[in-house]
Amino acid sequence: MANKVTLKQIAQEVGLSPSSVSLVLNNRPCRISEENRKLIKEVAARNHYVPNQIARSLVMRESRTLGLIVPNIESRFFASLAGSLEKRCREDGYALFITSSGGSADDDLELLRQLVTRGVDGVFLVVGDEFSDDRALREEVSHLPIPAVMVDRAIEGLECDKVMFDHEMGGYMATRYLIEQGHRRIACLVNARRSNTGRKRLAGYERALREVGLPIDARLEFESEYYIPSAYEASEAVLATDATAVFASSDNIALGLLKRLHEMGKSIPGDISVVSYDNSAADVLFEPALTAIEQDPGVLAEHAFGCMSKRLAGRGGRRAEEVVLEPALIVKGSVLELTECS
Amino acid sequence: MANKVTLKQIAQEVGLSPSSVSLVLNNRPCRISEENRKLIKEVAARNHYVPNQIARSLVMRESRTLGLIVPNIESRFFASLAGSLEKRCREDGYALFITSSGGSADDDLELLRQLVTRGVDGVFLVVGDEFSDDRALREEVSHLPIPAVMVDRAIEGLECDKVMFDHEMGGYMATRYLIEQGHRRIACLVNARRSNTGRKRLAGYERALREVGLPIDARLEFESEYYIPSAYEASEAVLATDATAVFASSDNIALGLLKRLHEMGKSIPGDISVVSYDNSAADVLFEPALTAIEQDPGVLAEHAFGCMSKRLAGRGGRRAEEVVLEPALIVKGSVLELTECS
DNA sequence: ATGAAAGCGCTAACAG
C-alpha cells in the first residue's frame, strides 16, 4: 500500500513552492515556465499524486459531490434511477453518493445528516415513508444548508423542489385505456394504505370510472403492499371477482398477480386483462408483454438533476419548484378488446 | 435554505472556546461543567449544527467512509450486494459511497480516483472488465494509498485482497447434480468469451462431465453475454440439440432461456431441465421455481467487509488475503429425474 | 515567473 503523497512533497521534490504546484496541477492560468510545468506534472505522475479533495473542499467550500437517498437500492426502479442519475451527475463533473435507507424516516434522517456532514453540495431524496409524522425529518429538510430535491415521492407540504411523475394521471390513463377497450368491471390492486403514490393512482382509477359514469365499487378495490408476496396474497380475492380486467399499480404488485395467475393456469389476456405499472422485469419474460404505465427513470433523473443544477448555480427561485412529469401508456399485448358490452 | 453553522459560531454564542464545544459535542471524556455541557448541546441543536466531517477528516486522517465500485448498479446481484454491504458498513459506523461504472476499465479507474480523492478509507472493487489489459488500472490499484478489496471478480495476478464465490465449483455442482439426476446430454450456456467467471463456470461444467466419463461435446457448449437478449438469441440453438438439460450460467442468461422456452411452449422440467445461477428474479414468477446455484450477496458482503475491517485496523497480513466462498445448490423443481439411461 | 502567508473548520496537545 503506497503512501499518500501531498502537494507539499511534490513541491519539495521539484524545488518549487506548493502554490506553483497547485496552479499547474489545476491548469490554472498562470505564468509558470513551460519547463517547470512539465517537471511538476512528471513528478506528480511518477509519485501517483492524487489531490486531497477533502482539503480542497474545505477551502473551496464545495465538493462537487451530490448525494442520493433511496428507500431500497434493490428495487429495480430505484436502482435504475440511481444509475441514470449517477451518469447524469458524472457528465457535469459531480460524483454521486448513492445511499439506501431501510425505508424508514429515521434512516432517511440519519443518511441525510451523513451526507450533509460529508459535505455533499446537494441531495436528491426519495423518501421512504411519505406519511411519517416524524417532524424531525421535515425539520431537517427545511433547515438544510444545501439544496435538496425530492424525487418520485414527496412529503406533502414541505417547501422543497420536487420532481415526480403524475401518479394520479397514471392511474387514470391505465383505467381509461381499459374502459376504451370495452371493459366495465375493472378491479384495481393498489397500495393506498401506506403510500401516497398508491393513493394517487387509486384516485386516478376512480376518476376514470367516474368520468364515464361507471360505479365505483369498493369490492373491486384491493389493497397490497409494494411487495410481491403481499400482491400474491391479495390476488386470490381479486381473481374471485367478476372483473374482466385489473389495474396493477406497481411493478411488484403486477408480479405477484402474475404469479397467482400463472399458478391458476389463467392466461393473459384471454382470461383476464392486465395493465401494469413500469414493469420491465416481467416484460422480459412474458408473452404477451404487459401493457403498462411507464415512468422512465432516465427522464426523472434528467429533471431532478436540472432542478439541482439550477439551485447550485444560484439560479433557483425563492419558491420551491415542482416538476410533474406525464407517464406514458405503453400498449403491448395484455389487454383484450371486448366487443360485447356488459 | 439555512446557513452552515460552525463550531466557532456555537462557541461564540455560548461564550466558550471552540475546543470545549468540540469536546462536548463529541462526547469526549473531559471536565466541562454539566451546566455548560447542557448549554452547548442546546445551542448546537437550536442552530441545527452539523459537524463538518470534511474538516474533521482532514485533521483526523480518516473519513469513516468506504467506497464501492460495481459495474452496473441496475443488475440485481450488484444492487443486492451494494445493499448488504451498505448495511454492514453502517453497522460499524462507516458510510458507503456506492458508485456504478459503465463496466469499462476506464470508468473503474476514474471512479477509483474519485473515491480516493474524496478521502474514503478503503474501497471495494467489483471490476467491470476482468480481461482489460489497461495497465493503468492495475498500476492504480497497486499504488493505492488505501486498502482495496476486490469482490466477486478479480483481475488475475494483482496483489490485492479478494473475496469471491468459487465459480468453477458452481459450474461443477450444477452439472454434477444434473448428472446425478440421470441426465447425459447436458448443454451449457455460458459467457466464456468475455468473462472470467464464465470461463470458470464452464471449466466446472467440463470437470463434472469428465469426472463421470461423459464426453465433452463442443456442440453442447453455447456462448452468451450476460444480457437477456443475448441469451434469448443463443437459446434457439440450444433447444435445437438433443440435450435433456441445460446449465444456464447466470441469472440473465437463465431469463433469456426461459423466455425462449415459454415462447416455444416448452415446459420445465417436462420438456427440458434447467439449473440456473442465483436467479431470484425468475423464482418469483416461475412455477416450478428454478433449481439453481446460489451466491448469497449478504455472505459476500460480510466477508468483504471482514477483509476491509482487518486492513483498516492494521491487522492485515503483508500478503493479500484471498477468500473463496462455496456457492450452494438450491434444489427446487426445474430438474426432472431421468430413470432410463441413454 | 514564483513564493509567502492566511485561512477553510476542526481536533489534539498542552498550558493555564
Place this chain on the structure above:
DNA sequence: CTGTTAGCGCTTTCAT
C-alpha cells in the same frame, strides 16, 4: 474546568 496554539492539505491573494 477551560483556553491557546498549532496544524491537517489545499487554494488564493498579494508581494516580490
